Amino acid sequence: MRSQPHRGRARWWPGRAVAGASALALGAATLAVASPAQAAEGCEVEYTVVNEWSTGFTASVSITNLGDALNSWELEWEFSGDQRIGNGWNGSFSQSGRAVTVTNANYNGTLATNGSAQIGFNGTFSGENEVPESFTLNGVVCDGGTNEPDPDPTDPPDPDPTDPPEPGEKVDNPFAGADMYVNPIWSENAAGEPGGDAIADESTAVWMDRRGAIEGNDSPTTGSMGLRDHLEEAVAQADGDPMVIQVVIYNLPGRDCAALASNGELGPDEIDVYKNDYIDPIADIMSDPAFADLRIVTTIEPDSLPNLVTNVGSRPTATENCNEMLANGNYVEGVAYALDQLGAIPNVYNYIDAGHHGWLGWDDNLGPSVELFHDAATTGGASVDDVHGFIVNTANYSALEEPYIDVNGTVNGQQIRQSSWVDWNRYVDELSFAQALRTRAVSAGFNSDIGMLIDTSRNGWGGSERPSGPSSSTNLNTFVDESRVDRRIHVGNWCNQSGAGLGERPQANPEPGIDAYVWVKPPGESDGSSEFIENDEGKGFDRMCDPTYEGNARNNFNMSGALGNAPLSGHWFPAQFQELLANAHPPV
Structure with missing residues (x-):
């Protein structure tokens, strides 16, 4: 996911008391x-x-x-x-x-x-x-109760909440009480690396990043398994028990309008191709009765809707491609169609991608983004009932929690928020951002029972560089830089980040409002090549993946922090996998 710096200052939308602060x-x-x-x-x-x-x-x-x-x-x-x-x-x-x-x-x-x-x-x-x-x-x-009318004696009794759900029954949190699908292709790649056996049985998402992935192809990371193959394998792994399989829906027209590393196969105007040749075949497969007992969790279109807020118009971060996608409406129309078609399948749970705190954490980014999410969820045949929740930090590196930084605190009389790293953001980590976004989304009209997912696949930031406590410095920027666990050069850096580590392992119900920590980005798969590589996958070369690049407006003209010798996005990157293992937090 792309990070977008912005210095807007408006009303604060608070999240929670930050761990380690005096809240x-x-x-x-x-x-x-x-x-x-x-x-x-x-x-x-x-x-x-x-x-x-x-x-x-x-x-x-x-x-x-x-x-x-x-x-x-x-x-x-x-x-x-x-x-x-x-x-x-x-x-x-x-x-x-x-x-x-x-x-x-x-x-x-x-x-x-x-x-x-x-x-x-x-x-x-x-x-x-x-x-x-x-x-x-x-x-x-206020007394904590509700003044309810007397129940109708003819109403059937409420179900016993302690009863386990029936197979295929819609549940509040699809991850609760369920096993999580292990992608055998990723598992084999991980197990083939020194030390990789320790995590090879973790669950990772299956990416439908082009039409060919639906039927299967011979790419280095997906092998020949198509969507139906993965669903059949999930049924076999379930062996009659509840099973979650995560599928990333990622093929919008004009995809990834603010970057080049993950450009897609469809041109900006190919919305009909997206609907008829991409979403419809996926929906047909997912609706097969053979898969009705699976809990299919979809991540809807990373790198899409937030770009229409932060990278358009007169902003210095604007791109011509994002302005085009805002004008033609195909991001909104495509997301709405995906929500509508997949949301009609009883055992599918849609989670809309919602960027991360370093992208949308400023008031004048978060508010308009939530409004845009609601617009997409109520366009065409879609409704808020098609949205089970939101996911943040997809394929990114933002820390889950910053235990030694209170975003509302001060250092030597100066606010933490005015430091160069925080740059007036309202949040410094993904947990506080996710919980606040959920509250904001409910207030905007989404259902009150929506849940959040956080991609923790690469945001552990462990190893020898992880601080063990807050800095003792009285210099604001020194204090923040020495206290933060996120060791990136800038929060806008997103490609193959040097020093990153595996984060929290996938788990259900880790915090209030959070349905699960998940590994949507399979650890070890590249974000993009560090130099131009000729390919037939429609993937361009983005300088943010070049370790010598000195940056642009979207990372405030800082060095990219990317690893060298990286392959194309989605391809296996052994050197990064080894770094992620070595810097895992919690340790492997």
Whole structure:
């Protein structure tokens, strides 16, 4: 995935208390709002101090609606001390004495049942900084419950949640309670490397990166196995138990408009070919009753929709190709068609690719991107019901967590956010970004039960270069550079990064809101060649894969940080595989 620097500054959309920081979850209350016509009302509030110093603090307030859908809200509370609110975000704040009123912003007033909104503010205080004791919404005191109408005695009883799902039954989290498919082609490549046996049985995704991959071809990494072959192998591996197989849908017209290493086979205007000769055959195979008991998880079109926000118009990161794809609408139309056709298959779970924190972590990137995701999910025959969630960090290197950096903290009176590395981003790692994006997506109209996936295949950053604690430096940039576990030269670097390591192994339900850590990018497969290589796969040469390249606007003109002697994207790269093993965190 491509990283996009941007220096936009607007409202902060907070994620969670960063691990290792002085954040403190201080308590929770509930709130409710409803018009008299609504049948149920109730909600939940979590008030968290994410940073505190001698005279001030930063607080995050998460609102979850437990009742009927709301069109607007007004939250009220009283401080017990002399706290005063300064600047706030994601709502309109007012304060009279100790009483605080917050009304929704124009983009987050709608809250579906179990939908959430996140607000935050900076404040000052002296003495004790106590958490408010209660919250109300439109005058309704929050008590943690919902006022539900009496159930219809003729309604069937709810299913026992402890009962295991039937084979093929749609589940909330497809990874929970399921085995994960091991791609035998990747497994054989991994096992053939020194030390590779230790991870050769991990699950990796199957990439449908061209029409030929559907039926199978003799490429170095996919061998002759096509989609049907992989699904049949997954059935055999399942042996009657729940099984997840991950398939990457990656062949949009004009694919990868901001880079060249993974250019696709279809021209910018070949949307009908994409639909008829790519998506339709994939849907036909996936809908075969022989595969109905599998849980097929799709990653929908990496390197697509975020490019239409960050690499278009008058931005210095804009490209002619991305402007063309914005104008012709074929990224949106193609993603919508894939969601619609694949989402109609009962055992398929669609996750839209949503970049990563170093691409969309700025307010004026994240907000428009979520709006664009919603547009794509409601175009043509697609609906939000076709979206099971989002995936971040696909094929990228952004750290899962930065344990020694508090993005809202300060060093010697300077904000961490103004450091060269953070560059005013709201996030420094993928976990906080993924959780915040999920909240933002629900507020934008996606279903409240969506989940997130994080690609942890190459973001471990272990080995001897990994810091063991925060820096002691009082120089802001030195502190951040010595404290961060992500050792890239710049967060915009994406190709075959030197020093990277395997990340967390694939696992279900690792954190709230996260369906799974997954290995979508098979470790050891190249991101792109380090010099031009003639090929018949439609893949170009991108200088970001050249270790001598001094950069462009998308990595703020830094060195690329790429390994040398790399093959074409998707081809096996033994030297990188060995680095990933050596720098794995957790260690192999």
